[in-house]
Amino acid sequence: MTPDWIAVDWIAVDWGTTRLRTWAMRGTQAVEARASDRGKGALSPAGFEPALLDLVSDWLPASGRIRVIACGMVGARGGWTEAAYRAIPCPPLDPLQAIHAPAIDPRLDVRILPGLSQNDPPDVMRGEETQIAGFLAENPDFDGTLCLPGTHCKWVRLARGRVVGFRTFLTGELFSLLAGQSVLRLTIGTAKPDATAFARAGALALADPHAANAQLFTLRAAALLQGLTPEQAAGRLSGLLIGAELAAARDLWQGNSTVIIGTAGLAQLYEDLLLAAGAKACQKDGAALVLAGLVAASLALPENT
Amino acid sequence: MTPDWIAVDWIAVDWGTTRLRTWAMRGTQAVEARASDRGKGALSPAGFEPALLDLVSDWLPASGRIRVIACGMVGARGGWTEAAYRAIPCPPLDPLQAIHAPAIDPRLDVRILPGLSQNDPPDVMRGEETQIAGFLAENPDFDGTLCLPGTHCKWVRLARGRVVGFRTFLTGELFSLLAGQSVLRLTIGTAKPDATAFARAGALALADPHAANAQLFTLRAAALLQGLTPEQAAGRLSGLLIGAELAAARDLWQGNSTVIIGTAGLAQLYEDLLLAAGAKACQKDGAALVLAGLVAASLALPENT
Numbered sequence: 063m064t065p066d067w068i069a070v071d072w073i074a075v076d077w078g079t080t081r082l083r084t085w086a087m088r089g090t091q092a093v094e095a096r097a098s099d100r101g102k103g104a105l106s107p108a109g110f111e112p113a114l115l116d117l118v119s120d121w122l123p124a125s126g127r128i129r130v131i132a133c134g135m136v137g138a139r140g141g142w143t144e145a146a147y148r149a150i151p152c153p154p155l156d157p158l159q160a161i162h163a164p165a166i167d168p169r170l171d172v173r174i175l176p177g178l179s180q181n182d183p184p185d186v187m188r189g190e191e192t193q194i195a196g197f198l199a200e201n202p203d204f205d206g207t208l209c210l211p212g213t214h215c216k217w218v219r220l221a222r223g224r225v226v227g228f229r230t231f232l233t234g235e236l237f238s239l240l241a242g243q244s245v246l247r248l249t250i251g252t253a254k255p256d257a258t259a260f261a262r263a264g265a266l267a268l269a270d271p272h273a274a275n276a277q278l279f280t281l282r283a284a285a286l287l288q289g290l291t292p293e294q295a296a297g298r299l300s301g302l303l304i305g306a307e308l309a310a311a312r313d314l315w316q317g318n319s320t321v322i323i324g325t326a327g328l329a330q331l332y333e334d335l336l337l338a339a340g341a342k343a344c345q346k347d348g349a350a351l352v353l354a355g356l357v358a359a360s361l362a363l364p365e366n367t
Numbered sequence: 368m369t370p371d372w373i374a375v376d377w378i379a380v381d382w383g384t385t386r387l388r389t390w391a392m393r394g395t396q397a398v399e400a401r402a403s404d405r406g407k408g409a410l411s412p413a414g415f416e417p418a419l420l421d422l423v424s425d426w427l428p429a430s431g432r433i434r435v436i437a438c439g440m441v442g443a444r445g446g447w448t449e450a451a452y453r454a455i456p457c458p459p460l461d462p463l464q465a466i467h468a469p470a471i472d473p474r475l476d477v478r479i480l481p482g483l484s485q486n487d488p489p490d491v492m493r494g495e496e497t498q499i500a501g502f503l504a505e506n507p508d509f510d511g512t513l514c515l516p517g518t519h520c521k522w523v524r525l526a527r528g529r530v531v532g533f534r535t536f537l538t539g540e541l542f543s544l545l546a547g548q549s550v551l552r553l554t555i556g557t558a559k560p561d562a563t564a565f566a567r568a569g570a571l572a573l574a575d576p577h578a579a580n581a582q583l584f585t586l587r588a589a590a591l592l593q594g595l596t597p598e599q600a601a602g603r604l605s606g607l608l609i610g611a612e613l614a615a616a617r618d619l620w621q622g623n624s625t626v627i628i629g630t631a632g633l634a635q636l637y638e639d640l641l642l643a644a645g646a647k648a649c650q651k652d653g654a655a656l657v658l659a660g661l662v663a664a665s666l667a668l669p670e671n672t
Binding site: 139147179180181183184185186210214229230231232235236239240243244245248271272274275276277278279280282283284286287306307309310311 | 444486
């Protein structure tokens with residue numbers, strides 16, 4: 063329970079496909095955090111309000127309304143309500159374009175931040191724009207590239223506080239499907255990637271754009287013929303896929319400052335390969351950035367809108 | 368039932384991961400064909416003999432033994448019995464190196480044809496070597512490249528009746544996983560590929576080795592933003608993946624006669640892209656080639672070995 067001497071000013075919400083994360087906010091400070099696994103993927107549109115209330119009902123005021131600022135897949139088609147994408151180039155957030163979500167509980171004033179879209183080549187994001195805003199809040203003069211690895215990795219070009227281009231790769235999802243469900247599952251399964259095998263395969267895929275494609279099956283054959291271990295095969299697969307991604311994103315990182323935003327293990331893999339390829343890259347922990355972006359959105363919203 | 372006035376000389380067997388196909392042979396002619404879904408993937412080692420007998424018991428002689436010549440995953444580790452790979456360069460078949468499989472029924476004389484292995488880069492095949500032998504039986508002087516599309520596509524360099532190199536791609540499996548299980552399932556599902564979208568994406572992936580990787584997510588975004596249809600998305604995905612494969616196999620087909628062996632629809636996709644890229648390519652129906660290879664093996668086996 064939230065100590066009852068702390069009033070909650072507003073509620074910050076990061077609502078993705080698989081997770082719902084909430085923070086009780088007092089000004090720019092989080093006084094409590096709660097999460098559940100009731101992500102967008104598990105909910106029908108009518109299920110969002112109950113899922114939120116289950117987590118935050120004791121944060122609500124006895125009377126009056128409280129503002130809830132949410133980002134992520136909650137605003138996708140089939141989410142609580144659809145928040146149309148904002149087209150780049152533009153700043154990552156414009157809280158005045160947040161969409162009101164319908165709520166039965168009269169105390170809830172829910173605003174959903176829109177994602178971003180790019181017309182050519184077509185691309186979209188929902189949630190990452192708020193992480194980007196959190197990064198820019200701390201680094202307002204940054205001019206360069208952000209790399210946000212994950213199931214889908216986003217590469218984002220920033221200039222003068224605006225998103226000027228981005229590109230999404232399915233690398234994390236490809237790794238899971240290939241390691242767990244393709245013929246390579248017989249070789250890899252749930253093995254942890256070996257670091258040396260990762261580095262070698264990554265360098266190979268960066269140097270030869272066809273390597274990732276042509277070498278996938280060699281992992282199975284090398285296990286059958288040459289005793290390649292599951293860990294080595296996992297490392298090679300990860301290196302081939304991330305190396306191919308870096309090769310296809312070279313125009314975004316080469317010659318630009320590149321900041322990798324993500325969880326430590328995965329971000330380290332990207333950083334290692336980028337540094338070996340001569341890039342100017344560093345890591346920043348992504349855990350706090352969504353909240354920083356939601357705070358930036360809150361600060362930009364007039365009190366009575 | 369086989370007409371009882373037709374004696375069966377020997378039995379030809381193509382035993383893959385998902386299918387068991389058998390032919391009652393008289394000399395070089397098949398007099399009857401039968402199949403079941405008891406492929407290697409559905410069987411333990413002890414299950415192979417009963418699965419075979421279920422299909423062919425009325426083809427067996429009242430007394431004496433009958434020769435059964437089998438190819439495919441039946442000879443893999445975990446199959447009926449393991450038939451060690453033959454290392455290339457070598458002719459696709461050497462029936463004298465077939466492995467006897469243990470059988471309880473004294474009438475069965477089962478020989479399993481080994482697959483082929485390549486050391487560098489590591490690669491293996493089981494079953495395709497018999498199709499290749501069937502092709503060479505009809506085209507003994509062929510010097511060029513065979514392309515055998517499917518779940519896993521094999522590219523094979525032939526010279527002077529020998530396999531001198533080969534390369535396996537996971538293209539068919541990648542398509543199934545991406546269309547059916549990744550985020551692209553929301554856009555593609557089971558839609559049939561559109562031909563125009565296929566041709567454009569294939570040409571793009573052939574020209575730009577990074578296109579397949581960088582453009583996968585654009586299919587989802589174009590469906591959300593621009594009304595790309597499931598059929599167009601399926602065509603683009605197929606074109607991107609097959610185009611990337613052709614780009615990574617260019618050293619095998621460029622300047623070589625290339626024969627595509629497979630089922631009509633899939634082989635046509637490969638042929639269209641190869642011809643558009645200036646290759647000298649044609650199709651040959653693959654359905655009869657396994658049997659032609661098994662016949663070639665039978666002819667090469669002395670009667671009393």
